[in-house]
Amino acid sequence: MIANVLVLAAIFAYAGWTLFRHIKRSKEGKCAACAAKKSCESASCLPPSAK
Template sequence: MINIIILLAILGYSAWVLVRFLRKSRQGACAGCSSSKSCPGCAGSSMNEDHAKIEKSI
């Protein structure tokens, strides 16, 4: 009985980690990064995207 509980816990955690990884990978490198607000590389790319959106709307 305890083997089944341990197996279910391991499989549940593995599924949760896999789903979290897939969600972050769909967001892209900078959007999924935990330090995207303080990263100079990500900040520059988001500014470029914002600038491109503004130019398209004009």
């Protein structure tokens, strides 16, 4: 019984963390999830304040 509760808690914790991370990245802009965002030279990936 305790194992079931721990597994369920782990599943909900991971789902919550994933949702939090998704919301955080979506607030950063369209290039937040891009692996090359640090070296990206595209003007479309620059934040509005840097243009």
